[in-house]
Amino acid sequence: MSDGGVTGLLRSLGTGHRPRIFVLGAVLTCLAPLGKTQDSAGVLLDLGDQERRLILQHGPWPQPWSPDPSNRVSGKPEAIALGERLFFDARLSSNGSVSCATCHVPERGWTDGRKLAVGMGEVDRNTPSLLNIRHNRWFGWDGANDTLWAQNVRPLLDAREMGLTEKRIAEFIRGDREYACRFGKTFGAPPAADDEAVVVAVGKALAAFQETLVTGRTAFDEFRDALARGDRAAASRYPAPAQRGLRIFVGKGNCNLCHFGPMFSHGEFHEIGIPVFKKSGGVDWGRYEGIKRLRASRFNLLGAYNDDPKRADGIATRHVALLPQTFEQFKVPGLRNVAATAPYMHNGHLATLPDVVRHYSEINLALLHVAHVYFDPLVPEAIPTDTLLKPLNLTQGEMADVAAFLATLTDPGSLKPRSVAADNSSCK
Amino acid sequence: MKRDVVRRGVMNDALAFMFSAGFAVSAVAQTCELPGGREIESARYVVAYRTKPESVRIGQHFAMDLVICPKVGEAAPENVRVDGFMPEHNHGMNYKAVVKPAGGGRYEVFGLMFHMPGKWDFIFEVRGGGKTDRITHSVILK
Numbered sequence: 001m002s003d004g005g006v007t008g009l010l011r012s013l014g015t016g017h018r019p020r021i022f023v024l025g026a027v028l029t030c031l032a033p034l035g036k037t038q039d040s041a042g043v044l045l046d047l048g049d050q051e052r053r054l055i056l057q058h059g060p061w062p063q064p065w066s067p068d069p070s071n072r073v074s075g076k077p078e079a080i081a082l083g084e085r086l087f088f089d090a091r092l093s094s095n096g097s098v099s100c101a102t103c104h105v106p107e108r109g110w111t112d113g114r115k116l117a118v119g120m121g122e123v124d125r126n127t128p129s130l131l132n133i134r135h136n137r138w139f140g141w142d143g144a145n146d147t148l149w150a151q152n153v154r155p156l157l158d159a160r161e162m163g164l165t166e167k168r169i170a171e172f173i174r175g176d177r178e179y180a181c182r183f184g185k186t187f188g189a190p191p192a193a194d195d196e197a198v199v200v201a202v203g204k205a206l207a208a209f210q211e212t213l214v215t216g217r218t219a220f221d222e223f224r225d226a227l228a229r230g231d232r233a234a235a236s237r238y239p240a241p242a243q244r245g246l247r248i249f250v251g252k253g254n255c256n257l258c259h260f261g262p263m264f265s266h267g268e269f270h271e272i273g274i275p276v277f278k279k280s281g282g283v284d285w286g287r288y289e290g291i292k293r294l295r296a297s298r299f300n301l302l303g304a305y306n307d308d309p310k311r312a313d314g315i316a317t318r319h320v321a322l323l324p325q326t327f328e329q330f331k332v333p334g335l336r337n338v339a340a341t342a343p344y345m346h347n348g349h350l351a352t353l354p355d356v357v358r359h360y361s362e363i364n365l366a367l368l369h370v371a372h373v374y375f376d377p378l379v380p381e382a383i384p385t386d387t388l389l390k391p392l393n394l395t396q397g398e399m400a401d402v403a404a405f406l407a408t409l410t411d412p413g414s415l416k417p418r419s420v421a422a423d424n425s426s427c428k
Numbered sequence: 429m430k431r432d433v434v435r436r437g438v439m440n441d442a443l444a445f446m447f448s449a450g451f452a453v454s455a456v457a458q459t460c461e462l463p464g465g466r467e468i469e470s471a472r473y474v475v476a477y478r479t480k481p482e483s484v485r486i487g488q489h490f491a492m493d494l495v496i497c498p499k500v501g502e503a504a505p506e507n508v509r510v511d512g513f514m515p516e517h518n519h520g521m522n523y524k525a526v527v528k529p530a531g532g533g534r535y536e537v538f539g540l541m542f543h544m545p546g547k548w549d550f551i552f553e554v555r556g557g558g559k560t561d562r563i564t565h566s567v568i569l570k
Contacts, residue, residue, distance in 0.1 A: 053570075137487075257544050266487050268522055268543045315489050319523040319539030326522075386519035 044236040045243045052227055054250035059224040061217055061336075063262050065134055069308035070301055071149050071204045074211060078186040081424045083209025085182070086202060088420050091172065092156070094120060094163035100155075100206065103127045106418035109340040110213060115348025116279065119161035124278045126348040129341050131414055132334055134211040137267045137316055141330045141346040142290025146317045147306075148210060150299035152203035169202060170195035181427035196298075200305045215336045215411040220246075223408075238408070244398070245405030253360070253392055253402065264335035264409065271328045272389060273359075273367035274345045286346065287329035291322045325386065339407040340415055357402045361394040460497035460533040470561040472502040473554050477565075479540075486545055486569055492537035494527070496554055503557030510537045511551040514544065515566075545569050 047055070067075030086092060090099040103117045104110040110130035112118075117127040125141050133139070139151035155161035156169060173179045174191045183191045186205060191198045223238035249255045260266040269287040276284045294317065299305055301314035330346040344350040350359055368389060394402070467476045473496050480491040496505050508529075512521040525539045542548050552563040 257546065260486065260545065266543050268487075315539060316523070316541075319489075319526065319541075321522060321524040323520075323522075325519060386514075386517045388517040388519070 042236040042238075043240050043243075044232055044238075045240075045247060047227070047247070051247060051250060054256055055224055055246060056228055057256070057261060058264060059221055059228070059262050061221045061224075061262050062214060063135060065211075068134075068147065068149075068207070068211070068313075069310075070147050070306045070313055071207055072307040073186055073204050073208050076186065076208060078182070079205050079208035080212055081209075081421075082179075082182040082186050083205040083207065084420055084424055085178075086206055087209055092162060092164070092169070092202075094168070098162055101419075103161075104130050107415055109337050109415055111341045113342065115343050117161070119155065119158075120163040121160040122279070123158070123160045124280055124284060125346050126343065128333060129337065130210050130213050131215050131337055132263060133213065135263050135267075135334075138269075138290075138331060140290065142286050142293070143269060143331055144290040144293040145297070145299070146294060146301045146314075147207070147299075149200065149203040149207040150297065150305075152206040152210075153199055153299055156199065156202070166195040166199045170198035173198055173202065178427055185427065200299065203299075213414075215414045218336070218411050219408040220405070239404065241401045241404035242408045243405075245401035245403065248392075248394070248398055248402050249405055253394075254388070255360075255402075257388065258332045259335050264338075265332045268332060269326065269329035270332050270388075271325075271330075271368060271386075272345075273363055274330075274347065274349050276328050276347075278347075284346070285327055287326040287331075288322065291320055291326060294320070295322075335406060336409050337411060337414060339403075339410050353403050353406055354399060357394070357399045357406075360389070361392045361399055363389055363391050365390070460495070462495055462497055463493075466565065468552075468563055468565045469499075470554070470563045472499055472556070472559070472561050473497065473505065473563065474499065475552050475554070475563055475565075477550070477552075484542060484567075484569065487541070487543050489523070489539065489541045492525075492540060494535040494537055494552075495533050496535065496552070497533050498556065503559075505533070505554045505556045507555040508535055509551075509553040510540070511553070512540060512542055513549045513551055514546055515549055516547055517544070542569050 073079035087100045087104075090097050090102070092099060098119045102119060103112045104127065105112050111127045115126060117123045117125065128141065133148060136148070137146070139145040139148055140154070145151040145154065156164050157166070170191065173183065180190055183189075183201065187201055191201070219238060219242070223235055223242075226232075226234035226238075249259075258266055258268075258270055271286075276286065278284050294300055297303070301311065301317045306314065338344075339353055342352055344353070344356050350356045462474060462476045463478075466478070467474060469475065476495045476497075478493045480493065484490050492510065494508070494510065496508060498504050508527045510525045510527055512525075514520070521541060522543060523539050523541050525537050528536045528538070530536055547566055547568050550565045550567065552565075554561045554563065
């Protein structure tokens with residue numbers, strides 16, 4: 001109705017010609033849609049106090065951060081520069097062709113767009129994004145590491161990822177004039193004689209760089225902050241489908257219970273009915289095996305490589321419980337930039353964001369509640385799984401709205417190509 | 429009986445689940461002193477606790493000062509376990525709390541964490557005299 005609205009009504013009345021559609025259009029325009037408030041810039045859903053409170057919990061953004069006390073070079077410019085060089089250096093692999101950036105591609109949200117990551121060979125899991133990783137408590141889909149620097153050591157030594165040994169890494173670092181110089185400036189001493197100590201130091205420098213990878217503010221953050229300050233005009237600029245999707249997210253979807261807070265993740269683990277059989281064979285037990293590996297690791301926060309003498313951050317590692325319900329649980333990922341990091345889930349099982357939304361809408365409860373574990377070789381024990389998830393039975397329109405909301409968590413500025421910074425020049 | 433409501437992780441004392449201090453004190457053995465705070469009881473014990481920090485935040489570890497007093501004629505606690513559970517989700521904490529006796533019916537509890545918003549039950553299992561009492565106290569974390 002190009003001539004609709006009040007203008008159309010007045011014009012049609014003046015000429016005596018009354019196209020009924022113009023009158024109808026004028027009437028419809030003047031009526032506020034049910035449950036919405038008309039502002040000059042757009043529409044704003046009439047959010048209740050509870051909805052508003054829950055939405056505000058997803059901010060503010062950015063979140064404050066302080067250097068990791070377990071990593072003595074966390075936050076230091078020299079370490080960040082060293083870590084950046086290491087991150088993009090394909091010589092840090094057994095065949096000289098795989099770097100961290102092979103799987104963690106900057107313009108792909110620091111993932112790779114594959115179902116399963118491929119380094120020296122294909123692995124069993126999807127590449128997680130490195131954006132905002134500094135806010136994590138646990139690292140890896142199974143949380144097998146409790147620090148970012150320890151998580152960096154793992155792929156270096158995995159035959160299917162970088163395929164190196166501690167000896168090769170240490171010899172490479174000691175033998176490279178640039179790295180040996182940078183080690184001295186970063187750690188106050190040249191690379192140690194102990195190979196393992198050098199590998200841990202490499203992990204810490206990489207972590208210092210990765211801690212700088214954060215997403216900026218998004219359309220959602222602008223909406224959230226507008227709500228917080230009561231700016232209805234600004235809030236109404238947030239697209240209506242995204243508002244509807246957000247209402248479902250914090251309402252009947254209960255998505256916010258796990259995808260909680262400014263990171264859109266409570267940082268823990270959950271089982272959500274994704275198949276766990278590995279392409280390489282066997283079952284991926286997820287968090288259960290992750291806890292076992294964490295406890296056995298020399299690099300955890302309870303070990304000698306924690307630079308914090310108070311071991312203040314080790315409480316989670318000290319108290320984490322190896323329970324039957326941790327079988328098939330995987331880390332709840334943060335949702336910032338989620339629209340840019342397909343495919344999804346620990347094994348890339350779901351190709352698109354609409355597929356993810358449909359998964360939760362139609363979730364098969366039998367997959368969740370049937371977990372039999374053979375602690376005894378003959379007698380299975382039924383492991384109770386939690387009852388949080390239920391099929392949401394969303395309409396097509398509702399699923400589209402949820403996807404529309406999730407798309408507003410994207411920071412386009414964080415999706416640009418990147419390599420070693422131009423000012424990260426030679427060590428002197 | 430009102431449940432505690434935790435607003436933004438803050439437990440509101442105005443809605444605390446309380447028994448009158450006078451009744452509780454007269455029912456417990458004279459050697460055990462209840463400090464005040466939240467008090468709950470079973471057939472054999474009275475439990476009082478305070479979380480540290482006082483404002484429990486979702487996804488943040490917290491500790492607890494705990495006092496367990498046997499009622500008159502009942503056995504002193506020999507073993508105490510503290511846990512958390514979400515009855516509406518049918519799952520507990522991802523962490524195992526450690527209870528350290530501090531003497532005089534007092535205990536320090538470490539390693540607690542409530543990782544999701546919603547209704548949580550504190551569960552206190554007190555074993556004494558060959559029997560175990562299970563005492564729960566619901567709170568809502570928002």
